[in-house]
Amino acid sequence: MTPHACDPELPWGVWLRGEHVDRKTVFVDEETGERWPSLRAAFWNGRLRMPDHFGKTPHDLLETMHAVLVATIRRSPTIHEQAADIFQSSTLYLLLFHLWLAREGLVELTEDNREARAVTAEGMAVIHMLLATRPYDVRKQRPSGATIAQLCELGLGPETREERLARVEKAASRWDVAFLRRREGGKPSIILSKRGDGVVPILETVWTLGLGTTERRDRFYEWICHRMDRWTAWGELATRFGSDRLTHHLLEVAAAALVDTDDAMPLIA
Incomplete structure (x- = not known):
């Protein structure tokens, strides 16, 4: 062809x-x-x-x-x-x-x-x-997530940070996998909400990260929102291997993203 x-x-x-x-x-x-x-x-x-x-x-x-x-x-x-x-x-x-x-x-x-x-x-x-x-069996859930248009622009616009994050949260509240801002245990937190596979597929919190201040929470949430296209894969990681595995993976990804800002780093060491 x-x-x-x-x-x-x-x-x-x-x-x-x-x-x-x-x-x-x-x-x-x-x-x-x-x-x-x-x-x-x-x-x-x-x-x-x-x-x-x-x-x-x-x-x-x-x-x-x-x-x-x-x-x-x-x-x-x-x-x-x-x-x-x-x-x-x-x-x-x-x-x-x-x-x-x-x-x-x-x-x-x-x-x-x-x-x-x-x-x-x-x-x-x-x-x-x-x-x-x-196919449903590729991601083992209903096809409920970001549209192509949202993947191209949601969370990346010229608005203020709070306006960008609020737009993401409003859209993500209808998805089967979503990172959202919350207060957990009195601390500003980010949670990962994922719809279960039971007879009644309710939303469950499968990962939580508490941060010391609202500013730190919002900065890290913005970093996560820039990677909205990876939310489904990260949700599966937390479901299959546990919240600690997702935390470690996010640290690995964040560290690698820092390397991307250094043009002197060779591609193949």
Whole structure:
């Protein structure tokens, strides 16, 4: 499948035609006659020319792609932070992934080819498609979270800090995973609220961090809001491995983000 001209406001694959075969939908490329069982398969097998893994589209790799593309929209520079948060501290894996996305025309690299600096029109279309086709078993929850428009601007506007944070909290109060400001035990705190998987899926607090002053709490909350695209993944981390694991992970990510401000730090030590 050759690359198509993409509208960045529409999902990748809108040119495909759906046909019903044996009570299943098949996606057909009328130019080539190729047929795919899903949009993700059309993108992975057709557009990227990649093989299946154990006979299936590798959703974990597509989720990693989605994470990198959205992080590129919201933060720059972000190479060391991405390595710590998404790539298990492997800068080699990150470098290969960024170069691959650039080779496929989904991102533009910095002048030194060190990392992705911008998402292309097709990359934006891929973000729309991946978010719309995310299988429930990939994130094990209802698809309730930030929209593409919110990922592009929420918490990043020109308002005062309090106005930005209040807008994030208002939107996040309707999501299944959200960091929110609270007072816990008389201390200014940040909590992570996550909807459970029970018969009645109520919201539960799965992580809490108390800070000494409201100013410290709000500064750290703003840092977390800049990483709104990572909230779902961090919520899963807290649920699967406990609150202490999330605290340690956030410290690792924050330390890596500080390194991103030092241009003298080499990519591969």
